[in-house]
Amino acid sequence: MMQNEKFEAISALIDGELPDDMRDELIGDLLKSETLRDQWTSLHFTREAMSLDYVDHLSSDFASRVASAVDDEPALLVSPVGAGRPFRSAWQKPFAGFALAASVAAIAVFGVDWGQQTGSQTGPVPIASEPVRNEVSDPDSASTQLASALGTYWSSQPGKRDMDVEKRLNMYLSDHIESATASNIQGLLAYSKLVAYDGER
């Protein structure tokens, strides 16, 4: 690039109108050439002088005075702004996707049927350890007690809501198995077998 073209590019740079791919190269040139830095200074001054509130306060050697003072300071050697961000975003994205998928799966598999349990019980052990009562007032609770004794979560006479839940869960597992097969992955296949076993009992 000829010098005049570089001057023109600096003018575009200070307007924020230089394409990104040319920016770094031009900044590199600016850092190497005192002539280009002077042009940078002149163009910025011209812009300032055109602003309505411009007032001249500085002698023309101000920047070189500051540069001399900065030369007495040690050079900075720190991680540049944003240095850690690409790495963070690179692992955050797939992790966030995985976490979302896992949450949805967990809600679909566990969230819906735990709602059928009483109180705060969330696992089979407390139910199974409860003593089986003999005095039974309605058939539903009787079947539930029987199921509890067998250590299962499922009522032997599920209501309409239970049927819906089972239907949704089965559809979810079927979809999952189909997509897992298509993608050649195992996924929740083992879990679906466990559910089938429970049903057979």
Place this chain on the structure above:
Amino acid sequence: MSDKDIDLALVKRVQRGDKRAFDLLVRKYQHKIAHLVARYVRDTSEIQDVSQEAFIKAYKGLANFRGESAFYTWLYRIAINTAKNYLASQARRGDENGVDAQEAEQFDGADGLREYASPERVLLTEEIKQTVHETIKELPDDLRVAISLREFEGMSYDEIAEAMECPVGTVRSRIFRAREAIDQALKPLLGRSEEV
């Protein structure tokens, strides 16, 4: 690419140890910072000293600059704090030459400053403005319109190209040529700036 992006690219280079990149930032913002400091400090040589101190503080502080705000916003705060600290130190010494900090906050543009800038500075400022005005007036139409749309109307190159019905490359060239003409006209005055 915005002004912020250019500053950030330069800041990254300073943080990697390139002091010349900081020099570009000083050259870019020196007049804005001096203008800001002049709201607080009356004397021209003190304006320069306080501005220089602000830039040195900024250089040292760049080690901790994380880009959460724009570089100029960050520099602006440093300059204000430096000027206020200067006023406080003057007050402790019983020096009444500085402008009161609260009074300084109320300044708006050059009108308030005229009360405090030296007559020579005021005269030079007027001459610079007059030269800019006359040079723009005498520019060929295509250059004058291009630079005016950019500097006074704040239009982008694409918008100017559309308004002037010409390619963006032509707009870029016209704006540069207009600036160069203004720069050439201002050069004799800048030589005098050092003497004032």
